[in-house]
Amino acid sequence: SQTIHQWPATLVQPVGSPLSLECTVEGTSNPNLYWYRQAAGRGLQLLFYSVGIGQISSEVPQNLSASRPQDRQFILSSKKLLLSDSGFYLCACFETVGTQYFGPGTRLLVL
Amino acid sequence: GQNIDQPTEMTATEGAIVQINCTYQTSGFNGLFWYQQHAGEAPTFLSYNVLDGLEEKGRFSSFLSRSKGYSYLLLKELQMKDSASYLCAVREGGGKLIFGQGTELSVKP
Numbered sequence: 001s002q003t004i005h006q007w008p009a010t011l012v013q014p015v016g017s018p019l020s021l022e023c024t025v026e027g028t029s030n031p032n033l034y035w036y037r038q039a040a041g042r043g044l045q046l047l048f049y050s051v052g053i054g055q056i057s058s059e060v061p062q063n064l065s066a067s068r069p070q071d072r073q074f075i076l077s078s079k080k081l082l083l084s085d086s087g088f089y090l091c092a093c094f095e096t097v098g099t100q101y102f103g104p105g106t107r108l109l110v111l
Numbered sequence: 112g113q114n115i116d117q118p119t120e121m122t123a124t125e126g127a128i129v130q131i132n133c134t135y136q137t138s139g140f141n142g143l144f145w146y147q148q149h150a151g152e153a154p155t156f157l158s159y160n161v162l163d164g165l166e167e168k169g170r171f172s173s174f175l176s177r178s179k180g181y182s183y184l185l186l187k188e189l190q191m192k193d194s195a196s197y198l199c200a201v202r203e204g205g206g207k208l209i210f211g212q213g214t215e216l217s218v219k220p
Contacts, residue, residue, distance in 0.1 A: 034206075034207070034208075036210075042212065043210045043211060043212040044154070044200075044210040046207055046209070049206070090153055090154070092208075099156055099159060100202075100206065101156060102146075102153040102155075103153060104152075104153050
């Protein structure tokens with residue numbers, strides 16, 4: 001079965017600083033990978049998804065970007081963080097049998 | 112447009128049965144998911160329905176009616192640990208999941 005790793009688990013960053021969140025997947029190959037954000041008390045919002053290396057689709061215009069340098073690695077980045085970027089960031093992997101699993105998440109607080 | 116509606120919160124008693132409803136209007140449909148999310152944790156997968164009918168898995172069951180754009184999650188023999196947020200999500204093309212806002216379930220003794 002697949003395992004999704006995310007780091008860091010928690011991050012506190014000042015406004016205007018850069019960001020890099022990493023997601024890696026084990027136990028599967030050529031997965032569809034997703035980045036979601038959950039603001040406090042809100043539902044999950046899809047940010048980016050990738051069907052393969054170097055292929056990124058953006059769902060919401062914003063100051064975030066994503067990259068997929070390797071088959072099982074998905075990175076979320078920002079050059080300058082905003083206060084509104086605070087939230088719970090979740091990486092997810094989709095299996096062809098119809099199940100989507102989430103990683104443990106990264107809690108980001110921008111001050 | 113895309114719209115997924117769930118009640119914001121529900122309260123039930125330990126040992127009872129509770130039904131959480133979800134209605135959806137989406138541009139595409141490739142299945143409906145239910146997830147459980149405890150405070151501060153990532154969502155965990157509960158069920159997946161792609162055909163009409165009832166899927167049963169232990170104390171949890173999920174129902175889908177595609178013609179009505181409707182699903183429900185049924186929790187039986189409620190336990191205190193079932194207190195959590197329950198998320199309904201519809202899969203569109205490309206495996207993308209569109210989530211509702213979630214239903215906060217409180218189980219009381």
